[in-house]
Amino acid sequence: MPLDDILFEAEEKMDKAADHLKQELRGVRTGRASVGLVDTLKVDVESYATTMTLKELANIAVAEGNVIVIKPFDPGTLKDIQRALEKSGIGINPQSDGKMIRLPVPPLSTERRTKLVARVRELAEQQKLSIRNARRDANKAMDVEKKAKTLTEDDEESGQKQVQDLTESYCKRVDGMVEEKSKEIMEV
Numbered sequence: 665m666p667l668d669d670i671l672f673e674a675e676e677k678m679d680k681a682a683d684h685l686k687q688e689l690r691g692v693r694t695g696r697a698s699v700g701l702v703d704t705l706k707v708d709v710e711s712y713a714t715t716m717t718l719k720e721l722a723n724i725a726v727a728e729g730n731v732i733v734i735k736p737f738d739p740g741t742l743k744d745i746q747r748a749l750e751k752s753g754i755g756i757n758p759q760s761d762g763k764m765i766r767l768p769v770p771p772l773s774t775e776r777r778t779k780l781v782a783r784v785r786e787l788a789e790q791q792k793l794s795i796r797n798a799r800r801d802a803n804k805a806m807d808v809e810k811k812a813k814t815l816t817e818d819d820e821e822s823g824q825k826q827v828q829d830l831t832e833s834y835c836k837r838v839d840g841m842v843e844e845k846s847k848e849i850m851e852v
Contacts, residue, residue, distance in 0.1 A: 665805060665809060666814075667806070667809075667815060667819055667822075667823045670802050670805045670806055670809070670823065670827075671802065671823065671826055671827065671830070673801075673802070673805075674798045674799065674801065674802035674827055674830060675830055677794070677795075677797075677798035677801070678794075678795045678798050678799075678830060678831070678834040679834075680794075681791040681792075681794035681795050681798070681834070681838075682791065682795075682834055682837050682838060682841075684791060684794075685787060685788060685791040685838055685841060686841060687704070688787045689784065689787065689841060689845045690704070691704060691705075692780060692783060692784055692787075692845065692849070694772075694780075694845075694848050694849050694851075696729075696730060696769065697726045697729070697730045697731060697732050697767075697769040698726065698732075699719075699724045699725065699726060699732065701732065701754060701769075702718050702724060702732060702734070702749065702752070702754070702767070703717065703718055703719040703724055704717050704718070704719070705717065705718040705748055705749070705752055706718075706748065707721055707741070707744055707745055707747075707748040708744060708747075708748065709721065709741055709744045710744060711738075711740050711741065711744075712741075718734070718745065718748070721736055721737060721738070721741050721744075721745060722734045722735055722736040722737060722741075722745060723735045723737070730768065730769045730770075731766050731767065731768050731769065732766070732767040732769065733764060733765075733766055733767075734749075734758075734764060734765040734766075734767070735763070735764040735765075736764070739762075739763065742760060742762070742763075742764075742765065745758075745765060746758050746760050746765055749765065749767070755776075756768070756769060756770070772849070777849050777850055780849045781846045781849055781850065784842055784845050784846055784849070785842060785846075788838050788839070788841070788842040791838055792835055792838055795831055795834045795835060795838070796831065798831075799827050799828065799830075799831040802823075802827045803824055803827060806820045806823045806824060806827075807820070
């Protein structure tokens with residue numbers, strides 16, 4: 665495998681890890697209501713005998729500042745949606761009136777904010793591990809190519825430096841996302 669392909673594959677894996685973290689952080693609660701908190705929530709729909717995301721089943725909007733309003737396309741899925749929200753662990757009790765569900769987002773306590781920041785750091789560390797694994801895989805691939813004599817020692821050395829630079833760049837990107845989300849969580 666040529667060096668360019670190895671580098672491209674490593675960068676692709678690192679990019680996927682960073683994008684995954686970005687999606688995960690959307691679901692972490694802050695002090696204000698956001699549809700990102702629930703739109704990717706998986707809902708087991710008994711009447712359809714399948715699992716779907718909430719945004720596939722309902723209109724989701726923020727009303728009155730701190731209330732998320734969920735209006736199902738099919739009223740028969742309301743109970744399934746409510747069950748999924750209760751199981752989700754977001755810490756908000758859904759209020760149903762038979763036609764729609766309201767999620768009043770209460771202000772976060774300092775203790776809860778601290779726990780959420782710790783959770784964000786935990787999610788980030790998982791993705792940093794993925795980034796470092798991509799670096800390891802790229803370095804192994806370069807080593808294999810060097811042993812097969814399709815890659816010179818100089819090319820391997822240069823490739824390892826490029827992979828290390830990519831790793832540092834993506835780790836900084838992850839740290840930036842954590843910093844931004846932590847600041848958003850701690851904001852009163």
